[in-house]
Structures are given as structure tokens and as C-alpha cells.
Amino acid sequence: MGDLKLNHSVENGSASMLNPLDHEEFRRQGHMVIDFLADYYQNIETYPVRSQVEPGYLQERLPQSAPLNPEPIETILKDVQKHIIPGITHWQSPNFFAYFSACGSIAGFLGEMLSTGFNIVGFNWVASPAATELESIVMDWLGKMLKLPSSFLFSGGGGGVMYASTSEAFLCTLTAIRDQKLSVIGRENLGKLVVYCSDQTHFSLKKSVQIAGISPENVRPILTSKSDDFQLCPESLRLAIISDLEAGLIPLYLCCTVGTTSSTAVDPLGPLCDVAKEYRIWVPVDAAYAGSACICPEFRHFLDGIEGANSLSFNAHKWLLTTLDCCCLWVKDPSALINALSTNAEILKNKATEAKQVVDYKDWQMALGRRFRALKLWLVLRSYGVARIRDFLRGHVEMAKHFEMLLAADKRFEVVFPTNFATVGFRVSPSAIPNGEDVNAFNQNLLESINASGGAHMVHAVVGGVCDPTSGALDTEFCS
Amino acid sequence: MGDLKLNHSVENGSASMLNPLDHEEFRRQGHMVIDFLADYYQNIETYPVRSQVEPGYLQERLPQSAPLNPEPIETILKDVQKHIIPGITHWQSPNFFAYFSACGSIAGFLGEMLSTGFNIVGFNWVASPAATELESIVMDWLGKMLKLPSSFLFSGGGGGVMYASTSEAFLCTLTAIRDQKLSVIGRENLGKLVVYCSDQTHFSLKKSVQIAGISPENVRPILTSKSDDFQLCPESLRLAIISDLEAGLIPLYLCCTVGTTSSTAVDPLGPLCDVAKEYRIWVPVDAAYAGSACICPEFRHFLDGIEGANSLSFNAHKWLLTTLDCCCLWVKDPSALINALSTNAEILKNKATEAKQVVDYKDWQMALGRRFRALKLWLVLRSYGVARIRDFLRGHVEMAKHFEMLLAADKRFEVVFPTNFATVGFRVSPSAIPNGEDVNAFNQNLLESINASGGAHMVHAVVGGVCDPTSGALDTEFCS
Missing domain, CATH: 1.20.1340.10 (dopa decarboxylase, N-terminal domain)
Structure with missing residues (x-):
């Protein structure tokens, strides 16, 4: 052929x-x-930023x-x-402030070009050894940049893999721990498995749970509050677990987030992992957006406690200059993934696999086929170097803090949650809105007029309306 | 930011x-x-073809x-x-004959460059209208090229979506029909759901079933035989279904394949769909490899009976000149997917979605994020035109038939299964192997020596060893 x-x-x-x-x-x-x-x-x-x-x-x-x-x-x-x-809505425009950004770069683009040019299908080692080996090496590089415990690195018995999305990271780790648990308690108990998260957790967690055949009713989105900066509270977690145990259910999985979607909240990993450990719950940490920032020493503390988690994922395609798609997942125990996701088709049998000398990434992921994603991240890291990438990320956080300061100094606006990273949540203050006008509607209309102008693109979020008794209504914020 | x-x-x-x-x-x-x-x-x-x-x-x-x-x-x-x-194992080399190929092209590459350059995240319509609309249009174009019934096209109430892999097509349609069924019979009956396929079905089906939380023990790989050209037999299917019903189980999903991995067998879609319809079973057709050929009128008959199926997928990244990755899925009933996979996060709310005027592909797939895959397929179709693409595919089939003819004329070799497409299964004939030498070992050694030479790369398959009583041993073939 x-x-x-x-x-x-x-x-x-x-x-x-x-x-x-x-x-x-x-x-x-x-x-x-x-x-x-x-x-x-x-x-x-x-071009108008929003199409x-x-x-x-x-x-x-x-x-x-x-x-x-x-x-x-x-x-x-x-x-x-x-x-x-x-x-096209111009995600690469300097005036694009919507969602979490997708920071492309020349190096990321060139890496994707090389990957597309070689067009190899690196499902196992022998199908293209460089694809597998470079991915393992780059995942260890990145893990070291994040100062992950060595247990997450290949060099320390763990390992990393590149996916398309956080959803895949959720789905694969869920499948791994689900099947590990069911092999002990029996498949007939699938309906009893419970997944914990906060009400700020990204909705893709619930969708992944559902795809994995676990009842959406068994997802426990634990309430957070504005007064706690929307962090998941370990004591609330414990109460939920105890309640489920009393009902005969079986705790399975606790999603912690570093940098939630609506408010960039950071869950306290250490105390949460301590609770999870007591009940043998798998803890994935979702740092999809904010993980990148943690390569800077001054932001690394947001990952404190990671040593108690089972896995960590973040999207290099969001803020780490790598073009779509590149979700990086590390696990302490690759065998949990491999036991659940491996296949052993005759057509793929080869000496290197049989000698157990190599990583076969098909057994770490959902699909068989896979692209050579490692090239683009490798090019990004080499082309810019760790020091300049850190500075790039710092620059964004500095800009966000500067903008937050300008808002704080202007009585027409209010800042709605603390600016941990480079996302600022704010709105026109109720006191600045003419009497009788609905605060949310006023903010929504202003946002729409900005987006319709084409000059900038921002999105809204709703935070704090659920469990903060001091908040009388939902807040509508612009997140930039 | x-x-x-x-x-x-x-x-x-x-x-x-x-x-x-x-x-x-x-x-x-x-x-x-x-x-x-x-x-x-x-x-x-x-370069040596195999690294x-x-x-x-x-x-x-x-x-x-x-x-x-x-x-x-x-x-x-x-x-x-x-x-x-x-x-690198050089998948784009003219001497690469392993697995199913990944036929790259200039147009596919350029489309990927544009997609990477724009680097948009097209999860819903408003995030980049062109990404959604071009995908819908190209999926209808391709559906027309395949002469699909209009019920599979947007213009006829169905619709298409681009995924990374056949695995995702399996997983999403499985989730859709699983949740539809469970909403009727109750979640507690998840353990009773049964999935049918043949012993030739790609292993990713079983893996997807497992990820979806359905017991791997409830997958029924129905035996095929060499005398039936490894086709799934409708009568065997019916017997399996009846047996499961008698055991109190619930038939859910029947995977039919057009062009199986080991022997490019084509299951008889019409009669199989007739059986499935009686028992209200969802029928996905996996034409991952051979679907491309079906755009040629003379090969379209391999899809005969598709009107009875619920979905069809094939990989444009295999044989349709589109770089990795691009799996095309059509469904007759998009609402089944959307009901199972939709999310309604506040941050993504927008007027176009609320007015139900648009497709939001996040609700057709596993993840939230998605790349602008339609560009590359659009460039391929326009840059080469349907006529030349058909001719390109024909050329491959002609080459395969020619090679098959050369093998048939040479007593040292035997052809192991009919050459339906561009994959040829053959081996050194037992009669040509010195007395006392193991046939499989001899063929394996020859294959390894070819691959080690670097001059060409081929892979082996095992077919006919399972259910063909006339076959005393497993056959080892080179598939090119």
C-alpha cells in the first residue's frame, strides 16, 4: 500500500x-x-475578537x-x-480574555508541524520508539520543573502520559481505581461507588463519572463558601464520607482542584489527602489551568500536599505555550492504569513489549492510536528554556494583580474573588448601578456590549450564590 | 492575560x-x-523503515x-x-506496509497547520463558529460521498462529528445507548447489558465496553470461520441473543465491521441489522480502515445494509489522506448522544445555544476541548477532489490485487484470505518449508529478518486458528 x-x-x-x-x-x-x-x-x-x-x-x-x-x-x-x-473567535489575539486561554507559541506550532509531518501512530514502543521515549523523558522533565515527589516520575517508579484532555485523565484514572475496587468487592457493587468533589469542580468530572458507568447520583459536590475562598473543606468531606459509609456506600475517588474554573480556588491538598487516605480513596488533582504556574518557585506552594495524591494532571495547552492538545498526567502507580487499560492483541505483539523493557502508551489511555505530542512540549521547553517560561507566567500574574489593583481603586467595580493566578473576577458594583436596575442584568448587558464590539472578549461566571449566606444573589463576573 | x-x-x-x-x-x-x-x-x-x-x-x-x-x-x-x-518508524515511507497505514498528504498537513495556527478551542459554536459549521458541512459532504442514507446527514435529521479515534466513537455511542436503556430498565440492571461482536472485531471495542462500566464478561465475540471468510453470521448472532435472553440478560449493542483488522472481512450489514432490529439493539458499524474505499462506486456495496445501522465510523486518518487524528462518526439520532453527553455549565451559556440554533459539539463527545479537525479534511477534499481521491484508493486496491496475483502464481507462497481492499494476507506455504521446521516459526523468522533489514516493514496476523476445523494450527501471515 x-x-x-x-x-x-x-x-x-x-x-x-x-x-x-x-x-x-x-x-x-x-x-x-x-x-x-x-x-x-x-x-x-x-479582527473582531469574538466572531x-x-x-x-x-x-x-x-x-x-x-x-x-x-x-x-x-x-x-x-x-x-x-x-x-x-x-473564528481569535483565541490567539492579545485581546482575548475569555475562558482559560490557549497560549500558543512558535515553538509549540513547530513541534506540532514536526509531529504532523512524521505522522506516526505511536500506540506502542515499536511503532515509533522516539515517540514513546521522548514522551516519558519530557514528562519527567516537567515533573521535575513542578518539583513533584519522585514517586510521580518514571525515575521514581511512577510515570507520566500525554492525553488530549483532562476528561481523559479523569476517565482513565476512574476506570483504573473502579476496576481495582470492583475486583475486590465484586462488580455487583458498582452502584455503590461514590465520587467526591466540590461544587467548584469542573463539570467534566461528573461527565467522566457518568461515562464510566457510575451513577451521577453518586457524585458528591461538596458545598464551598465565599468566606472560605471556595476551597473544599476537609471536614465537610469527612462528614460526607461518613454519611455515605453509614448508607452502605463505598468511597472511591476524590477530585481536588488547583485553580478552579469559576474562581481559581485552590483546594488544600494536604488535609484533603489525609482524609482520603483514611478511607483508601484515589485522589486525582486537577490543575488544568494553574498547574503551569506551579513551575515558578513562588507559586509552587499551591501544590503543597501533592505527595498524598495519586495523580496530577494539567493542560500544557492552556498556559504553557503548547498548542492544543496536550494534557499531562502523572500517576504514582502506573500499574493501576495498565491493569485496567491494557490490551494484548496478536497483531501488536513484539519482542520489546514481551521483554517488558518498554512503555506501551496504548495501555495508559483510552484509544489505541496516538499522536506524537511530546515533540511540541519538548520544543517549547528547549526553545524558551525554563527561566523564560517562568518569567512569561509571572508576567501574566503580575498583569492580573495590576488589573485587580486598578479595580480595587475604582469604586465603580468590585473584585469578587482573590486573584491567585492570572484570572480576575470582577463586576460593576451594585452601588454604581442606577436604582432599580438588576445587578446581574446590568453586568450581563455590559459584558455583551464589550463582546459585540469586537474589541475584547471576556466571559461571565457565577460564583458564591450557592452556599454563602452573606450573598443575597448570584454574582455575575467578568473573568479575564 | x-x-x-x-x-x-x-x-x-x-x-x-x-x-x-x-x-x-x-x-x-x-x-x-x-x-x-x-x-x-x-x-x-x-532510512530503515522500522526504527x-x-x-x-x-x-x-x-x-x-x-x-x-x-x-x-x-x-x-x-x-x-x-x-x-x-x-522513528517511518509511517510515511513508501516501503511501510505494516498495520493499517496512515496516509498523510500535503493537503492534510496544511489543514493541520492552519488548525494549529488558529489554535482555537471549539467546544461550542460560539467559541469559534467556523470550527463547528465547517465540521458539520464536511461531515455531510463525506456522507454524500459514501452515499449514506440521508438519515445519517444533518440535512436529513442525523449528523456527524469528528473524534480522535474509533475508541471514542465506540465509547460515546455505548454511553448513549447504555443510558437510554438504563433510564427505562433502571441503573441496577447495568450488569445485565450485553454487547455482541465477532471474534474478528477490533479489541478496542472490548476496551471501550469495559471503560463504560459494562462487564467484559458480557461481551460476546461470536466465532467466525475461514470458510465464511471470517464474516459474522446472523444466525449465530441470533442464537447468542436468544441464549442471553433466556439467561435474563439484556442485549444492547452489536458491533459490525467493514474491513476487520486481521483479515479485512466484511460483516453482512443488512441481515445483521435485521436481527438487531428485532431486539432493539444499537448497531455501530466500524469501517475504520475500509470506509475510505467505499467512496468509490465499485466498493460501495461493502456498505450495503447501512440503512439499518444506528451509526457508522471510519478513520480519515488511515486511508483518506488526512493526517492523524480524524475519526468520522455519523449517527441517525444525535439526541441519543446529546442526552447522554451534554453539560450545561454556567460559564458556557450563550445566546446561540439557548436559542437552539446551533450544534455544540462538546455534547457529542467525551471531552470539553476539541481541535479544529474539519480544516484538514476540507483541504484534502478540495485540494485533490473526489475523483482523484477515488483513483488514489483504487490504485492501492489494484496494487494489492496485483501482488495477490503474483503470490498465487508462486508456489512458495499462499494467500490466506481474500483481498477485499489493499491488505494482503499471505505466508510461506508449508509445502515450501523444509521438513521438520515449524511453519509459524519459519514465517516469523522471515518476517523479522525483513523488518530488521530496514528495507520494508510488515506485520503479522493470526487468522483462522480459532474456529476453522480444517485449520490444524494458527496461520502466521504477513499483511501488507
């Missing part, structure tokens, strides 16, 4: 040769797209069917400019 | 500015990597920790050449 250079007549009559990786054509078209993207970055601030198109806009512009005959790259790039770019 | 141009002094003392998407630097380094990859393609046949490194080779060559200071791209590319390329 490999020789792509044979000549076959095409349907439209003209004999021509399709050599899909012709190196000279690759060079010509590749340079064109590099220039196209360089121009895009040069002009990015001229201003209406639903269905593209259907009206594109044909109903794929073309029968080839079209030149020049035509296609013109269409990207004319039809795709207006429908 | 957006303004990346502020100046911060770095740890090593020199004040310098990290602008990770500086457009001129992007241009310079991007052109370098294009040339690097063009050279790689030019020289690809000079010849030993386990642990890279650990010895790279430092133990990430560098503190930046390194120039020139140095990094030299290291890619010197340390990474020797550890």
Missing part, C-alpha cells in the same frame, strides 16, 4: 499522478501557508457537496481568508 | 521580551521547519532535565535529525 507514485488515470479523463507527499510541492505549499499564518498573526488585532457571524453563516457560503476536481491551494487559502476567518 | 508583549526581566539576568507569536520570527522558523520536512520526505527511503534503536536509546542521549535557557531552533532541528529520526 505504500508506493503512492503509480500512475492511474483519473475519472475526469486526464491521466495524472497523485503523489500526496511530493517534496517539492510540499515545500512550495508549506511556505505559502507559513506566510499566510504569519500575516494572520501580524493582522490579528484587526460576529450568525448561526448558519457558512452553510450559505459553501457548496452542498465536495468538489469532484482538484482546486489550487491559492483558491483554498483565499476561501480561508474570506469564509473561515470571519467565523 | 492576553498582552504577551510586556517586558519582564528573566531569571538569568538579561532583560528580554518573550513574544511567543512574533510574526516575523514565526515566518523565519516556520520556513525552516517546512524545508526540514521537505528534505525528510525527499530522503525518507534512505532499529534499542529500548532506552533516547534516555542516554538527552539531558536529565529541561534546559534553563533558550536554545536556537537550528540546534533543536539538528537534534531532531540526530536523535529523533533514528527512533
Whole structure:
């Protein structure tokens, strides 16, 4: 199937040769797209940050069917400019402040190019040894940058793997501990397993629990309060566990978060892990957003207590200059993952695997196929170096603190939660809103007018409305 | 968090500015990597196809920790050449005949570059309308190319989505039908759900079943035989279903395959779907490899009966010139997916979603984040056109048939299963092997010597050893 250079007549009559990786054509078209993207970055601030198109806009512009005959790259790039770019919300714009950002970089882009160019499917070691080995090495590098206990590193008996998403990290670790537990208590007790988190935990935890066949009713989102900065309280956790045990249920999994989505709260890992340990609960730490910052010594304390957890994940594709996607997961006990997720298909048998000399990442993840993600993170770390990356992250936090200070000095605004990292939660203060107008509606309208202007893009969050008795209504904040 | 141009002094003392998407630097380094990859393609046949490194080779060559200071791209590319390329098994080599191939192309590569360059996170429509709309449009284009019933297309009430892998297609459809069924019969009956497949079904089905919390013991791999060309037999299916019903179990899901991994067998979709329909079983069709070929009118018959199935998936990243990863799934009933997988987080609320005017793909998949995969498939379809892509696929099948003919004419070899597509299963014939030598061992040794030579890469399969009473031993084949 490999020789792509044979000549076959095409349907439209003209004999021509399709050599899909012709190196000279690759060079010509590749340079064109590099220039196209360089121009895009040069002009990015001229576009409205949030796309201003209406639903269905593209259907009206594109044909109903794929073309029968080839079209030149020049035509296609013109269409990207004319039809795709207006429908893009510009996540790489300096004026994009919505969600958690996806900080791309030249090095991340180049790493992705190399990975796409090699286009290998690194499901096991032998399918491309470099893909597996570089991933293991980079995960150890990154673990050392985070000053993780050696038990999380390959060099210390643990290990790391790159996924597409935090959801996959949840799902794989859940499957691992679920099956470990069921092998002891029997599958018929699946319905008794309980998962703990806080009401600030990202919703993908609950979705992963559900996909894993555990009842959504067995997820315990423990209430947090504004007065506790929305941290998960160890004592509340213990009470919930005791209550479940009394009801005959079985505690399984406790999700702790370092940098929650709505308020960047940091759960107290040490005390929470202490409680979990008593009940033999698996503790995954979700540092999807804020994990990156923890490579700076002054922010490392947010991970204090990590030594008691079972796994840690964070998304290098959020704040660590690595293009989408790259979720890094470390586990202390890879055998828990491997026992649950390994397969042993005849077609994949090979000497290196049988000699147990290698990591086969297919047994650490959901799917068989996998991309060579390690290249882009390797390029990021080498191209910028740890010192400059730290400085880049610090710069963002400094900007956020500066902005928070400006808000605090302006009576029209109020800051809604402490700025731990580079996310600022604020709103127009009720005292600055004309009498009779609804505070939330006023803030919502202001936010929409900013987003509709195209000049900047921010999103809202609701925090503190649930369990803080001092809060009479939901808060609507702009998070930047 | 957006303004990346502020100046911060770095740890090593020199004040310098990290602008990770500086457009001129992007241009310079991007052109370098294009040339690097063009050279790689030019020289690809000079490398051993299967990497010849030993386990642990890279650990010895790279430092133990990430560098503190930046390194120039020139140095990094030299290291890619010197340390990474020797550890790559060259999936893009014309001499790569192992597994199912991953046919990359210039257009697929360029699409991935654009997607990586924009680096948007298209979880819902508003996060980047073009990403959602182009995906829906391209999935309809591709569905029309496959002559799918309109019920699988958005234009006919169904719809399509792009995943990373067939595993995700299995997992999401399993979750959908599992939760639909449990909402009727009660969660306590999860342990009674049964999943059917054949002994030729890809192992990722069983793994997905397990992740979804269904007991692996409730997977029924129905035996196939060489005399039936390894097709799943509808009557055997019915007997298995009846037996399970008598045991008080509940049939849920039947995986049919068009082009199995070991022998490219094609299950008879029509009769199998007829049986499934009687028992209200969800039928996913896995055409991961062979689906691409079905865009050619002369191969479309392999999908006959698809109108009775509930979903169809195939990997455009295998044979349709699209770089990794791009698994295309169509479902007749998107609401089944959406009911099971939707989330409604406050932070993602927006007008377009609330007006139900748009597709939000986060509710069709496992994770929240997602890449802009549609761009690369769109570029492939436009850049080559349907006619030339068909011809490309035909060319591969013609080559395989030609090779099969050469084998058939040579008494030293035997062809082990019919060549339906571009995969040929063959071995050195027992009659050609010196007396006393083990047939499988002889073939294994020959295969290893070919792979060790670096001149070509092929893999083995075992077929026909299980249920074919005429077969005294396992067959070891080279699949190309």
C-alpha cells in the first residue's frame, strides 16, 4: 500500500499522478501557508475578537457537496481568508480574555508541524520508539520543573502520559481505581461507588463519572463558601464520607482542584489527602489551568500536599505555550492504569513489549492510536528554556494583580474573588448601578456590549450564590 | 492575560521580551521547519523503515532535565535529525506496509497547520463558529460521498462529528445507548447489558465496553470461520441473543465491521441489522480502515445494509489522506448522544445555544476541548477532489490485487484470505518449508529478518486458528 507514485488515470479523463507527499510541492505549499499564518498573526488585532457571524453563516457560503476536481491551494487559502476567518473567535489575539486561554507559541506550532509531518501512530514502543521515549523523558522533565515527589516520575517508579484532555485523565484514572475496587468487592457493587468533589469542580468530572458507568447520583459536590475562598473543606468531606459509609456506600475517588474554573480556588491538598487516605480513596488533582504556574518557585506552594495524591494532571495547552492538545498526567502507580487499560492483541505483539523493557502508551489511555505530542512540549521547553517560561507566567500574574489593583481603586467595580493566578473576577458594583436596575442584568448587558464590539472578549461566571449566606444573589463576573 | 508583549526581566539576568507569536520570527522558523520536512520526505527511503534503536536509546542521549535557557531552533532541528529520526518508524515511507497505514498528504498537513495556527478551542459554536459549521458541512459532504442514507446527514435529521479515534466513537455511542436503556430498565440492571461482536472485531471495542462500566464478561465475540471468510453470521448472532435472553440478560449493542483488522472481512450489514432490529439493539458499524474505499462506486456495496445501522465510523486518518487524528462518526439520532453527553455549565451559556440554533459539539463527545479537525479534511477534499481521491484508493486496491496475483502464481507462497481492499494476507506455504521446521516459526523468522533489514516493514496476523476445523494450527501471515 505504500508506493503512492503509480500512475492511474483519473475519472475526469486526464491521466495524472497523485503523489500526496511530493517534496517539492510540499515545500512550495508549506511556505505559502507559513506566510499566510504569519500575516494572520501580524493582522490579528484587526479582527473582531469574538466572531460576529450568525448561526448558519457558512452553510450559505459553501457548496452542498465536495468538489469532484482538484482546486489550487491559492483558491483554498483565499476561501480561508474570506469564509473561515470571519467565523473564528481569535483565541490567539492579545485581546482575548475569555475562558482559560490557549497560549500558543512558535515553538509549540513547530513541534506540532514536526509531529504532523512524521505522522506516526505511536500506540506502542515499536511503532515509533522516539515517540514513546521522548514522551516519558519530557514528562519527567516537567515533573521535575513542578518539583513533584519522585514517586510521580518514571525515575521514581511512577510515570507520566500525554492525553488530549483532562476528561481523559479523569476517565482513565476512574476506570483504573473502579476496576481495582470492583475486583475486590465484586462488580455487583458498582452502584455503590461514590465520587467526591466540590461544587467548584469542573463539570467534566461528573461527565467522566457518568461515562464510566457510575451513577451521577453518586457524585458528591461538596458545598464551598465565599468566606472560605471556595476551597473544599476537609471536614465537610469527612462528614460526607461518613454519611455515605453509614448508607452502605463505598468511597472511591476524590477530585481536588488547583485553580478552579469559576474562581481559581485552590483546594488544600494536604488535609484533603489525609482524609482520603483514611478511607483508601484515589485522589486525582486537577490543575488544568494553574498547574503551569506551579513551575515558578513562588507559586509552587499551591501544590503543597501533592505527595498524598495519586495523580496530577494539567493542560500544557492552556498556559504553557503548547498548542492544543496536550494534557499531562502523572500517576504514582502506573500499574493501576495498565491493569485496567491494557490490551494484548496478536497483531501488536513484539519482542520489546514481551521483554517488558518498554512503555506501551496504548495501555495508559483510552484509544489505541496516538499522536506524537511530546515533540511540541519538548520544543517549547528547549526553545524558551525554563527561566523564560517562568518569567512569561509571572508576567501574566503580575498583569492580573495590576488589573485587580486598578479595580480595587475604582469604586465603580468590585473584585469578587482573590486573584491567585492570572484570572480576575470582577463586576460593576451594585452601588454604581442606577436604582432599580438588576445587578446581574446590568453586568450581563455590559459584558455583551464589550463582546459585540469586537474589541475584547471576556466571559461571565457565577460564583458564591450557592452556599454563602452573606450573598443575597448570584454574582455575575467578568473573568479575564 | 492576553498582552504577551510586556517586558519582564528573566531569571538569568538579561532583560528580554518573550513574544511567543512574533510574526516575523514565526515566518523565519516556520520556513525552516517546512524545508526540514521537505528534505525528510525527499530522503525518507534512505532510512530503515522500522526504527532499529534499542529500548532506552533516547534516555542516554538527552539531558536529565529541561534546559534553563533558550536554545536556537537550528540546534533543536539538528537534534531532531540526530536523535529523533533514528527512533522513528517511518509511517510515511513508501516501503511501510505494516498495520493499517496512515496516509498523510500535503493537503492534510496544511489543514493541520492552519488548525494549529488558529489554535482555537471549539467546544461550542460560539467559541469559534467556523470550527463547528465547517465540521458539520464536511461531515455531510463525506456522507454524500459514501452515499449514506440521508438519515445519517444533518440535512436529513442525523449528523456527524469528528473524534480522535474509533475508541471514542465506540465509547460515546455505548454511553448513549447504555443510558437510554438504563433510564427505562433502571441503573441496577447495568450488569445485565450485553454487547455482541465477532471474534474478528477490533479489541478496542472490548476496551471501550469495559471503560463504560459494562462487564467484559458480557461481551460476546461470536466465532467466525475461514470458510465464511471470517464474516459474522446472523444466525449465530441470533442464537447468542436468544441464549442471553433466556439467561435474563439484556442485549444492547452489536458491533459490525467493514474491513476487520486481521483479515479485512466484511460483516453482512443488512441481515445483521435485521436481527438487531428485532431486539432493539444499537448497531455501530466500524469501517475504520475500509470506509475510505467505499467512496468509490465499485466498493460501495461493502456498505450495503447501512440503512439499518444506528451509526457508522471510519478513520480519515488511515486511508483518506488526512493526517492523524480524524475519526468520522455519523449517527441517525444525535439526541441519543446529546442526552447522554451534554453539560450545561454556567460559564458556557450563550445566546446561540439557548436559542437552539446551533450544534455544540462538546455534547457529542467525551471531552470539553476539541481541535479544529474539519480544516484538514476540507483541504484534502478540495485540494485533490473526489475523483482523484477515488483513483488514489483504487490504485492501492489494484496494487494489492496485483501482488495477490503474483503470490498465487508462486508456489512458495499462499494467500490466506481474500483481498477485499489493499491488505494482503499471505505466508510461506508449508509445502515450501523444509521438513521438520515449524511453519509459524519459519514465517516469523522471515518476517523479522525483513523488518530488521530496514528495507520494508510488515506485520503479522493470526487468522483462522480459532474456529476453522480444517485449520490444524494458527496461520502466521504477513499483511501488507
